[in-house]
Amino acid sequence: MVKIFYDKDVTFDAVKDKTIAVIGYGSQGRAQALNMKDSGLNVIVGLRPEGASWNKAIKDGHTVMTVEEAAEKADIIHILIPDEVQPAVYKKQIEPHLTEGKTISFSHGYNIHYGLIKPPENVNITMVAPKGPGAMVRKTFEEGFGVPGLVAVERDYTGDALQIALGMAKGIGLTRAGVIETTFREETETDLFGEQVVLCGGVTELIKAAFETLVEAGYAPEMAYFETCHELKLIVDLIYQKGLQGMWENVSNTAEYGGLTRRKRVINEESRKAMKEILKEIQDGRFAKEWSLENVAGAPQLNALRRLEKEHLIEKVGKELRKMCGLEKE
Ligand code: NDP
Ligand code: MG
Ligand code: MG
Known part of the structure; x- marks a missing residue:
């Protein structure tokens, strides 16, 4: 049977002193950024200034900056833009700022699993994925519960990558319902x-x-x-x-x-x-x-x-x- 993590199994220790950059403010970006912020985590939002999301994220009370600035400032870079645009944005705006010990995080394993994004050896690669659309992720959180989710670690450079992924999952409210540990391969291929x-x-x-x-x-x-x-x-x-x-x-x-x-x-x-x-x-x-x-x-x-x-x-x-x-x- 799979391993399931609940609120009581997880602490914020691995994430509470870190800055989490949520890149993208669409279906998942908005919901996950708001939930983590409401959970007391240090969230910044990385976007393109000319896009429609920029003002939306400001209106929601976030600290908003360009993708590059956010990637530079953050310890954890959580990529929530559409899967097809991730490789190009990663290469140009994120990779230059992915320094040793940082964590690059996703809600879907596709780009890592198929090698379209290849982070350097000295960073963590993690996944936190809600099993539900963004609107539901936000709504159930506001109601005091959460949707179930997945976590996975593709590379554990710092030794606490799983705790980082679980801390984020807790911040998003996923551990309230239960979080299953999986792998990038399993999540991508079954999806x-x-x-x-x-x-x-x-x-x-x-x-x-x-x-x-x-x-x-x-x-x-x-x-x-x-x-x-x-x-x-x-x-x-x-x-x-x-x-x-x-x-x-x-x-x-x-x-x-x-x-x-x-x-x-x-x-x-x-x-x-x-x-x-x-x-x-x-x-x-x-x-x-x-x-x-x-x-x-x-x-x-x-x-x-x-x-x-x-x-x-x-x-x-x-x-x-x-x-x-x-x-x-x-
Ligand atoms: P969306 O299509 O909702 O993402 C749109 C966001 O990405 C907007 O904020 C948009 O900003 C931004 N964006 C697009 N292109 C760029 C760019 N070039 N530079 C900067 N920002 C950009 O994505 P989803 O939330 O649907 O998916 C995000 C991730 O979550 C994916 O990996 C997906 O597989 C995963 N996922 C999605 C689920 C879902 O229910 N949708 C469920 C589980 C996982 P702008 O306003 O500027 O265009
Ligand atoms: Mg009938
Ligand atoms: Mg899919």
Whole structure:
């Protein structure tokens, strides 16, 4: 079983006399910076002066400076800008100030794991990652609790890198819910696999294939949308709160029997073979390489796929129905 750290297992000793620079003030940056500041830690925020975040962070009461100044001043540099822009910003504005004994910290292992950021040998490399979007990280903290999180140490130069990561996790409120110790490799590879196979890739293709099957068979697109997409939330909420077993107990016996007897015809041996291949591409770096080249080329494939996805009938039908349900305005 994994190791889980709670509030009582962690102190602020390794971080309380250090300056923590949060680089970026988006979804995670804002939430994590505010939580750590409210926990009494010394937080500064590093941003580009021309960006929209600059004034937002000042308004929230932070000490704001350029990325370079923040990287120079801080003992811990916590990088929370989008993963694709991290390597360039790191190289130009952070690396020159990453002197011996400092800690470079992330909320996702991608750039370190795939070697797109290569810090010098004499610094700590750590991860503190909330298992939830920034807005939830802030909201649950203000309510007196926190979302669960992960910590990992890729390199422990000073001997207390794990205590530093855990101190930050405590400051963000993650140890209130529980923090799991993992590795950069495990976090990165499972994250990519989950989003490709289930959360983003698998689920959308399942919905679209089922929607198209009904529409092609002559059923009303509105009915198809309700049954193959809209109602998914009810099932996912049940699974989220009560697990797979709890979901089965809450649907009709007909749904349970039909689901249990038919599901392996949809997700079959071939699907599992594809999952294994996708995992292999993540593990051997082929996916990361492809994604880097795609970005270098200006994301032509991504843009084409985005266009196709937007033009699908399910988007038109969905927009109308969500308006009808009061879920979406104009
Ligand atoms: P965002 O897309 O919300 O980050 C936007 C922020 O980055 C803005 O403050 C923006 O400032 C700043 N920024 C962008 N480019 C630059 C630049 N060139 N120089 C300086 N600042 C810049 O990122 P997220 O919060 O979504 O993700 C941050 C990290 O957290 C990633 O590693 C991600 O994988 C990880 N993570 C994210 C989760 C999430 O729920 N979103 C969950 C768990 C981990 P400006 O206003 O100037 O554009
Ligand atoms: Mg991800
Ligand atoms: Mg039904």
